[in-house]
Amino acid sequence: QVQLVESGGGVVQPGRSLRLSCAASGFTLSSYGMHWVRQAPGKGLEWLAVVWHDGSDENYADSVKGRFTISRDTSKNTLYLQMNSLRVDDTAVYFCVRDERLSSGISWYTVLHYWGQGTLVTVSS
Amino acid sequence: DIQMTQSPSSLSASVGDRVTITCRASQSISTYLNWFQQEPGKAPKLLVYAASSLQSGVPSRFRGSGSETAFTLTISSLQPEDFATYYCQQSYITPWTFGQGTKVEIK
Numbered sequence: 001q002v003q004l005v006e007s008g009g010g011v012v013q014p015g016r017s018l019r020l021s022c023a024a025s026g027f028t029l030s031s032y033g034m035h036w037v038r039q040a041p042g043k044g045l046e047w048l049a050v051v052w053h054d055g056s057d058e059n060y061a062d063s064v065k066g067r068f069t070i071s072r073d074t075s076k077n078t079l080y081l082q083m084n085s086l087r088v089d090d091t092a093v094y095f096c097v098r099d100e101r102l103s104s105g106i107s108w109y110t111v112l113h114y115w116g117q118g119t120l121v122t123v124s125s
Numbered sequence: 126d127i128q129m130t131q132s133p134s135s136l137s138a139s140v141g142d143r144v145t146i147t148c149r150a151s152q153s154i155s156t157y158l159n160w161f162q163q164e165p166g167k168a169p170k171l172l173v174y175a176a177s178s179l180q181s182g183v184p185s186r187f188r189g190s191g192s193e194t195a196f197t198l199t200i201s202s203l204q205p206e207d208f209a210t211y212y213c214q215q216s217y218i219t220p221w222t223f224g225q226g227t228k229v230e231i232k
Contacts, residue, residue: 034222045169045212047162047221059219062126095168104175105157111159112173115168 002026002114004096009119012086022096022116030055030074033099036081038092046092049081050099064090064105070075086123093118127151127215131224139230142203146227148196148213157217160189160198161188163226172211175224203229 009021036048049060049070056114058070069082075094100113148158156176160170171180171219173189173191176196186201200207208231213224 007219033126033222041174044226045214047214047223050219050221062218070150100179102174102180104178106173109157109178111171111174111220112161112169112216115170117168 004116006096006116006119007123017084020081024077029077034079037095040092044124065105088123091123093120129224131227135228137230139232144200146198150194153193156192156213158196159214161212162209200231
């Protein structure tokens with residue numbers, strides 16, 4: 001079965017870097033788009049980044065563009081999020097998410113389907 | 126970026142009530158609208174995709190509707206396990222964006 005396990009969270013000072021990992025099992029990472037979504041304590045969901053299934057492109061939310069980098073290692077079937085220049089408002093639970101193409105009528109839709117349990121990142125001095 | 130606005134932000138309802146949550150997009154997103162349910166301390170769960178398609182295994186009391194900029198999620202008869210926070214999300218164009226959430230609480 002599909003399983004996503006995030007790791008790498010912890011407490012880090014503002015301005016420092018951290019790399020999150022997401023170990024995938026039950027499927028091949030390179031066959032699906034992979035996303036990072038975060039949730040600040042007591043707040044809503046924020047989509048952060050995607051690496052598309054063919055690895056041809058990545059897209060980012062404006063809030064993290066230029067600071068965060070999404071990548072994957074297909075040999076390890078692992079997704080990463082490199083987070084640089086961390087700020088206090090980056091404090092959140094970070095979820096790794098696998099997308100899925102689902103049909104509706106004659107069309108196909110790419111959706112956020114399988115979620116990890118999340119890893120907490122706390123940015124504090 | 127496309128802004129997603131949900132209303133209400135929270136509501137109180139009783140078991141058996143009919144509940145409707147509204148989501149508006151700042152520009153047309155066709156039917157690239159998804160609904161998620163999140164229980165405290167858990168990852169979100171996909172309920173509805175493509176505005177009105179029920180995800181496999183989701184009870185039929187959940188119904189999504191709408192297109193372009195206006196969407197609704199209706200729970201026809203609220204059950205105890207439905208008390209949670211609900212989010213809409215557009216997948217029309219990156220950056221994908223979520224609504225701010227609607228918390229459904231027990232009256």
